[in-house]
Amino acid sequence: MAATVKDVAAAAGVGIATVSRVFSGNGAVGAATRERVLAAARELDYRPSAVGRSLKTRRTGGIGLVVPDVTDPFQAELAAGVLACARDLGEHVVLDVSGGDPGREAAIVERMVGQRLDGVVAVPAGDRAPWAAAAAAGGGVVFADRALPGLPDVPAVLADDAAGVASLAEYLLGLGHRRIALLGAAPRGRARGERERAFREALAAAGVAVDEELMVAARPARDSAYAAAAGLLQSRPDATAVLAATHLLGEAAVLVARELDLRVPADVSIAMVGDVAWAELCDPPLTAVARPGRDIGYRACETLLRDRNRRGPAGPVRLPAELVVRGSCGPCRGGRR
Amino acid sequence: MAATVKDVAAAAGVGIATVSRVFSGNGAVGAATRERVLAAARELDYRPSAVGRSLKTRRTGGIGLVVPDVTDPFQAELAAGVLACARDLGEHVVLDVSGGDPGREAAIVERMVGQRLDGVVAVPAGDRAPWAAAAAAGGGVVFADRALPGLPDVPAVLADDAAGVASLAEYLLGLGHRRIALLGAAPRGRARGERERAFREALAAAGVAVDEELMVAARPARDSAYAAAAGLLQSRPDATAVLAATHLLGEAAVLVARELDLRVPADVSIAMVGDVAWAELCDPPLTAVARPGRDIGYRACETLLRDRNRRGPAGPVRLPAELVVRGSCGPCRGGRR
DNA sequence: GTGAAAGCGCTAACAG
DNA sequence: CTGTTAGCGCTTTCAC
Numbered sequence: 001m002a003a004t005v006k007d008v009a010a011a012a013g014v015g016i017a018t019v020s021r022v023f024s025g026n027g028a029v030g031a032a033t034r035e036r037v038l039a040a041a042r043e044l045d046y047r048p049s050a051v052g053r054s055l056k057t058r059r060t061g062g063i064g065l066v067v068p069d070v071t072d073p074f075q076a077e078l079a080a081g082v083l084a085c086a087r088d089l090g091e092h093v094v095l096d097v098s099g100g101d102p103g104r105e106a107a108i109v110e111r112m113v114g115q116r117l118d119g120v121v122a123v124p125a126g127d128r129a130p131w132a133a134a135a136a137a138g139g140g141v142v143f144a145d146r147a148l149p150g151l152p153d154v155p156a157v158l159a160d161d162a163a164g165v166a167s168l169a170e171y172l173l174g175l176g177h178r179r180i181a182l183l184g185a186a187p188r189g190r191a192r193g194e195r196e197r198a199f200r201e202a203l204a205a206a207g208v209a210v211d212e213e214l215m216v217a218a219r220p221a222r223d224s225a226y227a228a229a230a231g232l233l234q235s236r237p238d239a240t241a242v243l244a245a246t247h248l249l250g251e252a253a254v255l256v257a258r259e260l261d262l263r264v265p266a267d268v269s270i271a272m273v274g275d276v277a278w279a280e281l282c283d284p285p286l287t288a289v290a291r292p293g294r295d296i297g298y299r300a301c302e303t304l305l306r307d308r309n310r311r312g313p314a315g316p317v318r319l320p321a322e323l324v325v326r327g328s329c330g331p332c333r334g335g336r337r
Numbered sequence: 338m339a340a341t342v343k344d345v346a347a348a349a350g351v352g353i354a355t356v357s358r359v360f361s362g363n364g365a366v367g368a369a370t371r372e373r374v375l376a377a378a379r380e381l382d383y384r385p386s387a388v389g390r391s392l393k394t395r396r397t398g399g400i401g402l403v404v405p406d407v408t409d410p411f412q413a414e415l416a417a418g419v420l421a422c423a424r425d426l427g428e429h430v431v432l433d434v435s436g437g438d439p440g441r442e443a444a445i446v447e448r449m450v451g452q453r454l455d456g457v458v459a460v461p462a463g464d465r466a467p468w469a470a471a472a473a474a475g476g477g478v479v480f481a482d483r484a485l486p487g488l489p490d491v492p493a494v495l496a497d498d499a500a501g502v503a504s505l506a507e508y509l510l511g512l513g514h515r516r517i518a519l520l521g522a523a524p525r526g527r528a529r530g531e532r533e534r535a536f537r538e539a540l541a542a543a544g545v546a547v548d549e550e551l552m553v554a555a556r557p558a559r560d561s562a563y564a565a566a567a568g569l570l571q572s573r574p575d576a577t578a579v580l581a582a583t584h585l586l587g588e589a590a591v592l593v594a595r596e597l598d599l600r601v602p603a604d605v606s607i608a609m610v611g612d613v614a615w616a617e618l619c620d621p622p623l624t625a626v627a628r629p630g631r632d633i634g635y636r637a638c639e640t641l642l643r644d645r646n647r648r649g650p651a652g653p654v655r656l657p658a659e660l661v662v663r664g665s666c667g668p669c670r671g672g673r674r
Numbered sequence: 675g676t677g678a679a680a681g682c683g684c685t686a687a688c689a690g
Numbered sequence: 691c692t693g694t695t696a697g698c699g700c701t702t703t704c705a706c
Contacts, residue, residue: 002474045473051397055388073408083433092452095416096430110384282615
């Protein structure tokens with residue numbers, strides 16, 4: 001049984017309030033008394049209970065972090081950023097993964113609210129209801145990496161993917177490519193994402209017509225990504241460059257290209273959004289847009305904890321994404337056919 | 338201000354105990370009364386406070402997880418396993434990263450004990466003091482992925498690296514290699530790790546003498562790994578195979594080999610311990626020993642939560658590591674010189 | 675500077 | 691079945 005203030009007070013021959021003062025730092029305590037208390041505490045191996053304290057102060061000193069999948073390198077970076085900021089600000093972090101499932105996410109958020117965490121940073125799965133509820137319940141919420149439409153009051157910290165994709169598209173265009181495929185477009189009928197919009201705009205700005213068959217959709221899973229890449233590379237040998245919208249899609253493109261014995265970049269140029277560790281290891285190293293996952297996490301946590309009072313800026317914060325040129329893109333040579 | 342049992346009780350016209358019974362599930366409540374309580378709760382947007390409950394029940398329903406770096410793919414897998422098990426058992430997880438720094442780790446553990454978590458799963462940084470203290474304070478501790486000598490009472494769930502390295506070494510030996518370098522041996526004078534011992538034993542069993550200059554040490558950081566790999570590959574062109582003890586070292590070997598224009602596996606065979614995503618993406622795909630990170634995490638958490646009572650087995654649990662043969666190792670062709 | 679007492683939100687006897 | 695009561699460990703007035 002762990003020792004309590006009461007035990008320490010008794011052992012030190014003081015009142016419990018004094019013990020509290022010593023450990024919470026609030027209120028003045030005489031030097032001699034303080035020593036006696038500390039000695040008694042050490043003797044009893046006393047550690048203040050965060051639970052008791054939280055009940056009284058109505059603050060847990062912890063925040064929640066919910067991401068679809070910690071195993072994803074980008075999300076792991078983001079988590080590391082949140083953890084770093086939380087440490088700097090003296091908070092702890094309760095982590096949970098949603099698997100991208102709105103139902104699971106809702107349950108997680110509900111639980112975190114019940115835990116009375118000081119707020120939660122999230123890469124939301126898609127459903128806005130749980131977040132609206134959490135915000136209504138008084139818990140602070142900040143989105144990271146992606147925001148949800150229809151929740152303008154929830155601050156968001158995102159990567160500037162529009163700029164990132166634009167610079168990548170311009171780079172490809174500058175290399176002479178005209179038939180550039182986008183791996184990871186929206187399925188027919190669904191709303192276009194930010195990356196796709198930026199891509200289309202870049203083409204338009206260069207006076208290049210969009211070939212809708214080069215806008216390939218895929219679900220965010222390995223098998224679907226692979227199927228999409230295989231379908232594209234096999235059916236359109238005239239495509240001279242592939243811009244993968246995610247690192248999963250980029251991985252699929254690299255794998256399929258190898259399977260098909262395509263030389264990169266001689267037969268086809270490949271680039272992707274999201275600069276993960278293997279980009280530098282594959283042969284040739286992959287050109288990519290580096291998204292600042294760690295910074296996004298740090299900033300999101302900071303926004304949650306520090307900027308809670310001041311009104312956030314109108315619209316989400318955007319952190320710059322940087323084009324990292326490696327060897328996977330070359331001048332356009334007309335495609336293979 | 339969040340609603341409390343008292344508010345709900347008043348609104349529903351019942352006693353607070355009844356409200357508690359409805360939400361905690363303990364004790365029977367009449368159907369009609371339950372409905373009234375639920376209605377009142379919904380009306381007030383009431384959520385039971387985990388803090389109040391924890392104070393009373395003396396259980397937080399949460400565990401701690403401390404790893405050196407969530408950004409490491411293996412540790413991320415391990416974390417995912419812990420998270421999965423915790424979810425299955427209804428616990429939440431407080432995550433923190435030590436950066437491999439014993440001081441930081443000690444502070445983290447100390448805090449977690451103060452939080453009255455039900456236990457902690459850890460990939461320990463090296464210092465045993467904080468863990469001894471935590472165990473003494475009554476918190477359960479389970480090590481994952483690596484154990485600390487001198488703490489026999491702390492259960493551990495590890496990969497069977499000895500078997501993994503042995504099978505990898507035998508594979509290389511079977512390919513005819515005799516001058517096999519081990520990237521990631523212990524520095525001169527420090528105790529040999531399990532992987533190194535297994536490697537030496539495998540050589541001995543095959544009647545191959547150990548060339549101490551092929552046992553290369555490196556700190557677990559990218560720059561050090563790279564330097565070690567570069568030093569080895571440049572100074573010993575007669576080495577025909579490299580066994581990297583970690584994925585960081587494997588990465589370094591691949592990078593240096595490319596830098597030096599060595600063909601893999603024609604000029605040198607490369608293999609590593611730890612099967613990360615990029616192993617399949619690099620060219621040629623890397624042969625590796627897959628360590629079951631997720632299972633280790635799951636099992637460690639399970640051991641912490643479920644098996645607390647039964648005496649653990651003597652010695653750590655070992656989960657099998659599996660050799661995944663890809664294209665980076667070929668028959669020995671005598672080295673380059 | 676220090677102690678006594680009240681109470682944070684909840685659960686668990688114990689009565690009724 | 692349901693209400694009353696007594697704390698869980700801590701912080702915080704309020705007196706002294």
